[in-house]
Amino acid sequence: MSITVVGSIAFDAVETPFGRRERMLGGAATHFALAASFFDRVNVVGPVGDDFGDAEMAILGTRGSGVDDVERVSGGRTFFWRGRYGSDLNSRETLDTRLNVFESFQPKLSQESQECDVLFLANIQPALQLEVREQCRRARFVALDSMNLWIDIARDALLEVIARVDCLILNDEELRQLTGKPNLVSAARQVLGWGPRVIVAKQGEYGAALITDAGFFALPAYPLETVVDPTGAGDTFAGGFVGYVARHPAATAMDRVLRNAMAYGTALASFNVEQFGTEAVHALDAAAVRSRVEELARFTRFDHDAVELAGAPASVVGE
């Protein structure tokens, strides 16, 4: 069994209330791989430039992830993003985006990457996502992320690839934008009608919600007193979520698997935001992850102790 992820590998420059980094390893595929590598063999597909060094490649390969499909574009530079977060870390401003080698990226999957059991299509052009999806015919679980840009400028292509995946993982405001439905449940139900059987709405500091035909599940974010850098939280969540699913091939008890997957995604994302870039998840050990999942179970559980309630009014007056 293995997981393939296709997406950006980047250098990020970020400024948050807690400090700044001028050049740190980032990108959706990077954050995803660092999280998913706890669960299964991950193959990373994405382009880098001449400026991408051995040290960065070693981090990308953390916990045995395969980097043979990381394409080094000679004479090119790695995708670069610069951003600044506001004081509450919920809002961010993009100061610079340089696509660089990403501009002409054409995903090339080795046979091993094509034969993956589980596929994550990180946020790239929908047409490329579709190409990759077609190359991975054996995948039993394909998840997809996207963003407001593609909803705006490549909606048809995005809808086409959404219809070919099992799971859509999207920020809740993007889910509303995609469907035109301001209500989360209605929006998710609409997407379920398009093909996917699993919808995950990422809600930032409020956690995430899972909607399937089997029902609804929601989990708060792991409560932290200090969030240092939210960059990559969503992709780290996706890595934990998809990684956990990859480790449970049986179609049975899917609801139970997905709920645990939400918890692992949430726990991993919480580590990611405690340090800059990949620093925390790169150095993370398994026991710490498990411990936060256990805490999340305690933070959300209530055992219903019913009380006797007064009845309805004898008559409905004045309405």
Place this chain on the structure above:
Amino acid sequence: MSITVVGSIAFDAVETPFGRRERMLGGAATHFALAASFFDRVNVVGPVGDDFGDAEMAILGTRGSGVDDVERVSGGRTFFWRGRYGSDLNSRETLDTRLNVFESFQPKLSQESQECDVLFLANIQPALQLEVREQCRRARFVALDSMNLWIDIARDALLEVIARVDCLILNDEELRQLTGKPNLVSAARQVLGWGPRVIVAKQGEYGAALITDAGFFALPAYPLETVVDPTGAGDTFAGGFVGYVARHPAATAMDRVLRNAMAYGTALASFNVEQFGTEAVHALDAAAVRSRVEELARFTRFDHDAVELAGAPASVVGE
């Protein structure tokens, strides 16, 4: 045992994407009482004008709530609020506020109201909240709501009354404003240092979080496809939460009681928003409430199935 609530009784005019009402019963004390009356005897303290009729008084007295301390101000008019909700129902605009009889309101509590076991100080001037709090010396659990206006113009008085209550129930953005801390956990911890032992952060469509010295608990909102009118949701939540606490006098297992209280508050609030004003909670029956609490338990529960995770990298490279 009984619950006393002091706060506004109002006529509301609202417009939402689902319709409008020109004059419906509202106000914080009203919504609180309709929810809390499922659990215990409620005494309502607040002023109304000559325009407040028997039909409205009957609704206020739903499920046996006492209305003897509802002060009818001769020649006065009832507090009036007019507002309009945006298409996603998360934003609202106040079009008109007429304090009317509320402007010169001086709470007068009968002996029965003063001898309450549990007290809810709904959102009114902090100085009045403090006066009422002083009159209810026997109360073993006092909860308080407030709003951005009082944080802005009566901060000292608000801090004074907060130090005298057991529980602060506030919108999360108001909690941040009150403490100047953008982080929810830090903000709550600061307020715990001021005196209260229970903090509830209301998060609108994302649910609510509970922070005490014993730990953290969070619950999503009950997922609804159609929200008709959010007016009063927060006070209905408070009614369910405080009502459930009122029914459990023992100091033992407080954490368990509070978690269930969160669930009852959440369930009751979900009914409130499905119809305009008091319409839904007035006519609600106990079985429906219990059923949503049971659903909330299912929507949030996961039983941890651990997987073997890959270890940390052998060495930390390049950081």
